[in-house]
Amino acid sequence: MARTAFTLVDLDPTAAVDDPTAEAADAADGNLVSGARLEQILLRVTNTDATNPQTITVLAGLNPPALEAGRGDLEVAIPSTDTVFMGPFESGRFVQAGGDLWIDVTAADIEVTAFRLPRRF
Numbered sequence: 001m002a003r004t005a006f007t008l009v010d011l012d013p014t015a016a017v018d019d020p021t022a023e024a025a026d027a028a029d030g031n032l033v034s035g036a037r038l039e040q041i042l043l044r045v046t047n048t049d050a051t052n053p054q055t056i057t058v059l060a061g062l063n064p065p066a067l068e069a070g071r072g073d074l075e076v077a078i079p080s081t082d083t084v085f086m087g088p089f090e091s092g093r094f095v096q097a098g099g100d101l102w103i104d105v106t107a108a109d110i111e112v113t114a115f116r117l118p119r120r121f
Helices: none
Strands: 008-010 031-033 041-047 054-058 074-078 083-086 101-105 110-116
Touching (some): 054 110, 074 083
Antiparallel strands (some): 041 083, 041 110
16 A cells, blocks of 8 residues: 655744644555655654554664664654654665655554754755
8 A cells, every 4th residue: 555645844944834734644554754855854743542642653764775774663652642743864764765754653543744844054
């Protein structure tokens, strides 16, 4: 099955950005973020389940190009009704063959907003 892509929200270093609406994670097929270097990606992850913790997993990449893929996946437990921020991510650990970041979740109660950090000058 094809992974569902999250939309990237550009953060602007010269202006405020309105708080974007989060997107529901695809627990069945998984998700991906594309269109940015992994070092520019920041995820805001919310568990909307009122009683159960959930887990989000950023999958280790393929070696090559991810030379540090052997460090494994990054799993983060999110308490019920809590929000966490994740990233930026290391390309050397997480980049997939097409340059994407792959994400899995334990349940559809996860909402994600993917931000693209501005490049440094």
